Amino acid sequence: MASRPWPSLFLPALLTPLLSLGAGDSAVAAVMGAAPAKPYPEAVAASQVAAKAVLARDGRESCLIGKLTNALLSLSSSCEAAGERGALCRLADQAAATTRWSMVFTDATARSVLELSGSADAAAHSAAPSATAAELQSAAP
Secondary structure (H helix, E strand, O other), X not given: OOOOOHHHHHHHHXXXXXXXXXXXXXXXXXXXXXXXXXXXXXXXXXHHHHHHHHHOOOOOHHHHHHHHHHHHHHXXXXXXXXXXXXHHHHHHHHHHOOOOOOHHXXXXXXXXXXXXOOOOOOOOOOOOOOOOHHHHHHHOX
16 A cells, blocks of 8 residues: 655645744734634624623523623634733633633623723623632633
8 A cells, every 4th residue: 555645745835834923023823714803992892792692691591602702712813913912802812711611600701891891881780790810710610
């Protein structure tokens, strides 16, 4: 049986784009195949909409968790692209790295998104105080 040429022929072609990411100061690392990052204000607004939907229970639990997760993934990407490093971006990064979300975690994250983003609706949804990073970590399953 003849050996397959894959490793020797294709590996350099696959690695070249990855290695070139660090080649220049202006290179930006990005997930290949991912949609371009939204402008930061648009990503913040989408996160606020998702957070409000969670707290209003506007949908099935799994859909609400997915909606907020996707909004925070997008926000994390937008923060990176815009060079933002504030508390909202740190929350988005932490939440995006969480693999299993409970509704307790989702609610706490939604309240924090509204508070940190300066949403006018933050006070209306603050039945419980927003969570700190440590509290979010402990609420994650």
